[in-house]
Amino acid sequence: MMTKASLVIVMATIMVVGVFGTNFVSDADALKSKNGASRNTDICGLVLCSDYPGQKEAFDANWSNGFLSNPRTVTNVDANDHSDSHNTSKFVPSSHNADQEFPAQLDVFIHKFELDKISADEALEGMTEVYDAYVKARITSDIIDGVGEKLSLYKKGTFDAATAVEAIHLTAEPQNVDPEYQGALDEVIHKFELDKISADEALEGIKEAHYGFVDLYVTSEIIEAVEGKIALIDSGKLSGAEAVEAIHLTAEPQNVDPEYQGALDEVIHKFELDKISADEGLDLYVTSEIIEAVEGKIALIDSGKLSGAEAVEAIHLTAEPQNVDPEYQGALDEVIHKFELDKISADEGLDGITEVYDGFVGLTITSDIIEDVGEKIALYNSGKLEAADAVEAIHLTAEPQNVDPEFINAVEEHTYQLELDDISLNKAFEGITEVYDGFVGLTITSELIEDVGTQLAVYDSGRVSMEFTLEEIKEIIEKVERAAQKSYSEGGIPEMKELPPNTVDIPAGTGVPGCEVDDWCYMPSSLTAHVGDTITWINSDTLPHTVTSGNADADAVGLDVPNGFDSGFMSADDRFEHTFDVAGLYDYYCQLHPWMQGSVTVE
Structure with missing residues (x-):
């Protein structure tokens, strides 16, 4: 049995072998494998050098030379050090996190150059030593290779010293390429938007900024996409303000959908206000730059499969997919609510539900919820679900939450x-x-x-x-x-909106149980008013709601209550107003989501 003392001696021996490697194995080359071939028995730490990242050269750089001579790593170099000496021995490259450590080591020299503490040539000399240390250790990555290419271009005379430093800076930190590029373009575009320069002057500035990056041999998907737009400008297919806007959107792809939706909404809003006809609205769409999904709808319009107001609605929903399920749920709830109030039969409810479903399918609009409701309708049509059961199944399917x-x-x-x-x-x-x-x-x-x-x-x-x-x-x-x-x-509880006096908000998220825990289903949940005051409720949720006198356990609700009120079905953004002519306490709730309760005290 090995004693503690023996164990310590064995561990110490392993550590010494790990540091000095093959110095203790002078006849290592004489060792043979079973088939007689010589084996690589060089030891790097506790593994064979053949298994060490970068093999023996990297190990020597990292440990045998670095550890024993106790050099300073570049990450410990003081940015205030004005020494002109760049001794390669003080760089200790590591294959671990190379893409973080390598740029950090380069940044020491870039930072000194930016502070005018060293010249561009001195900065390049230091960065070359860092790069050479990694190459010698056989440690590589896309970033290290990219910096090597830039150093080669400098040596060939393609770059002057200052340009080479900037090219290496961007190459070593690719995450900064797009933000710096976008910033350079935005500076020009902003002047154009303020009418400080013309469209042609803006395009000249954009090209100058663009080719400034291209000439550094620095690129990205955004830079290449802008290159495509510049090619269209040079060919005469884009010009003036239109060209500036095309480049603006190309350089900031995250803004494409919001701006596109805004442009369509402006047209759709005019149609909804009857300021333009459906055909006029569609003409504007056809001449707009549109996304692929809307192009599909326009193809249906051009083929005659969609037309008029139906086509406008199809494009509206296609351009704003986040609204598809809420609008569909709202349309179904309007029918289901009538069934729950015994205003229509289950069969009539299903007729209405089927009409809503067919309406969305006819617009070639779909979603997981719409498809699931379609399956329930099919079960009803096949006789596997009775009418009342089918209504309930569809209700739950349409609101999976x-x-x-x-x-x-x-x-x-x-x-x-x-x-x-x-x-x-x-x-x-x-x-x-x-x-x-x-x-x-x-x-x-x-x-x-x-x-x-x-x-x-x-x-x-x-x-x-x-x-x-x-x-x-x-x-x-x-x-x-x-x-x-x-x-x-x-x-968390939603922030209370700044509302006019005597106004109640129905916040987003109240269609799911939970708001009753902290009493924010209606905000404020309790309101005090005076006789003759009019209270306004606003539905800020995507789901429909009601404001109905009483509560879920009451025998009489809504208009059946003395001095009662009932908003009926309130879709998203709908408002309901009621004037209180009699003093008293008025409880109310949502018939669709009975956990939602509020009250008005009239004095």
Whole structure:
């Protein structure tokens, strides 16, 4: 058995061998492999040199020479050091994080040059020594190779010294190329936008800035894209202000979609206000520079498959895909809300839902939600879902964020009654099973529903008791609720908007349970007014809502309540106003999302 002292001696021996390598293996070349061929037995640290990054030369540079002679690495060189000496021995290249350490070592000389502490020639001499140290250690990367190319161009006389320093600076820090390039172009474009220079002067300035980078042999996808626009300018296909704008958008691709959507919205808004006809609106689209998706819609227009107001709406939704699901959900909710209020039958509800679905499909607009609703409609048409079940299935499919909350509420109704001893364990378990089967029967599922189904299947196999299964289901639900609560708390309460007096905001996100926890479903949730005051509610959410007198448990709500009110269906950005002529406390809620509650006190 090895003692602690023996272990220390062995470890010390390994460390010494690691530093001095083959000095202790003078006859290493005499060692043979099993087949008689000579083996590379050079030792670099605790591995064979053949396995060390950069092999023996890199190890010697890193440890045998660097460690024993205790040189300064470049990262420790003082930027205030005015020494003209650049001894290569003080650079210790490392293959670990080379793309971070190599630029940092170059920056020492670039920084001195920028502060006029050394000349461009002296900076290049220092950077060459850094580069040569990495090459000698056989450490390479795209950045190191790029700097090597720039040094070669300098040596050939392609660059003067100061230009070479700038080229190397950008090459060593490629993440700065686009921002510096965009900044150079923006300086010119901004003068044009302020009418300080003409479009032709701006184009001259843009070309000068562009070729300043090209002449440094520095490029990027953005620089190459601008090169394409300059080629169009030189060929006469782009000119004047149009050319400046084309380059502006090309150089800042993150702004293309917002500016494009803004341009389309300006036209669509005129159409919605009846200031132009649908055909006039489409003429403007055809002459606009458009993205690929809108081009597809215009092809349908040109082929006669879309026309008039329908075509305008198709382009509107295509240009703003983030609005597709909210608008679709809003259209469905308008129909479903009438069914829930018994204003229409389930069959009439499905007719309306199908009409909405066909309307979006007819516009060649789709999304995951639209496709999932289409599947539910197909199940109804095939007789696999009854009318009322189909409406409920479509309601949940169109608002997937509500699936788990509704499932949890249905399950907890039974667990709560059990805790109060209002029902037996068997009755609670039977109720939970019915809830699960009900969702599955609607072809509605989620990870939570599947997990509960797994527990029910384990119980059915006879391996666990009913009590154990119920506890497991409660634990699964509590875990989901904790995660949801954490998500809401991390998201924080929305900031209260600066609103005119007697105005209530319905914030974004209230269509999902959680806003009731901190009482921000309506902001403010409680308001005090005077007799004769008019209160305005604004729906800032993407989902539809209502402002309805009463609450979900009341026998009478809305206009059936004395002095009651009901906004009806409020889509995104809709407003509802009500004037209070009688003093009192007025509770109200959202019929679509009953956890949303507020009140108005009239004095």
